[in-house]
Amino acid sequence: MLEGLPIDPHTVLGIPPDADSEAxxxxxxxxxxxxxxxxxxxxxxFRIVVRAYELLTQRTPEVVSPPSPYDFDDPDLDxxxxxxxxxxxxxxxxxxRPGVRDKDFPPARMVLVEVLWFRMEIADIYALLDRTEASSxxxxxxxxxxxxxxxxxxxxxxxxxxAVLRELTDAFDHLRSRPNVLNASSRVDLGRFEAWLxxxxxxDAWNAFTTLRPSLNSRGLGVRQLTRELTIPRExxxxxxx
Numbered sequence: 001m002l003e004g005l006p007i008d009p010h011t012v013l014g015i016p017p018d019a020d021s022e023a024x025x026x027x028x029x030x031x032x033x034x035x036x037x038x039x040x041x042x043x044x045x046f047r048i049v050v051r052a053y054e055l056l057t058q059r060t061p062e063v064v065s066p067p068s069p070y071d072f073d074d075p076d077l078d079x080x081x082x083x084x085x086x087x088x089x090x091x092x093x094x095x096x097r098p099g100v101r102d103k104d105f106p107p108a109r110m111v112l113v114e115v116l117w118f119r120m121e122i123a124d125i126y127a128l129l130d131r132t133e134a135s136s137x138x139x140x141x142x143x144x145x146x147x148x149x150x151x152x153x154x155x156x157x158x159x160x161x162x163a164v165l166r167e168l169t170d171a172f173d174h175l176r177s178r179p180n181v182l183n184a185s186s187r188v189d190l191g192r193f194e195a196w197l198x199x200x201x202x203x204d205a206w207n208a209f210t211t212l213r214p215s216l217n218s219r220g221l222g223v224r225q226l227t228r229e230l231t232i233p234r235e236x237x238x239x240x241x242x
Contacts, residue, residue, distance in 0.1 A: 010056070013028060095230070108160070109164060109221050139206070141212070144193070165193055168219075181197055181208075
């Protein structure tokens with residue numbers, strides 16, 4: 001976990017000790033764009049960046065409030081409107097986080113995609129920021145349709161049901177055929193589709209999601225994405241995974 005880990009905020013943001021508020025602000029935006037989880041960055045690294053900004057702005061009164069990490073141009077990224085961008089990431093203890101959400105798709109064509117990170121506790125925060133230490137030792141994707149949050153007013157027409165299941169199966173088979181998939185499984189039961197794909201790291205799972213999303217969209221299916229994180233305590237003296 002991050003609580004209690006000592007950090008040098010200037011080193012984290014990559015700025016000199018005499019940096020002014022404008023330099024601090026710009027460094028935060030640059031690091032946020034690199035590490036933000038919604039663009040495939042590591043959530044822990046992002047929290048460290050936010051914490052560094054907080055430590056510096058506490059000493060810099062002219063900076064009134066933190067700039068939003070969402071304040072950068074990314075035309076391919078649609079954030080979940082239900083996910084508040086002003087959450088306290090440095091203190092956040094929740095292990096499930098809303099991610100991207102497609103708009104303008106019928107409720108019956110929304111798919112829940114969970115990106116799961118399985119990781120060890122941090123051994124070296126600077127290695128994590130530099131991406132020289134593995135941020136996770138495995139990852140996976142979990143697909144569920146219909147999205148459990150979707151309240152369908154009535155059962156789908158059988159023709160539409162079979163059409164959606166066919167598109168889901170095609171998208172899953174396409175993703176499963178890619179070389180970095182370690183294992184994959186799917187099932188259809190009483191009109192419900194579920195699938196699992198495992199990867200060597202959480203970042204690989206995220207990269208797979210960025211491939212899956214346009215594939216689903218091209219088949220007329222929208223995505224609601226969540227990130228789930230399972231942390232394994234590190235034994236004393238245990239080396240990080242490579």
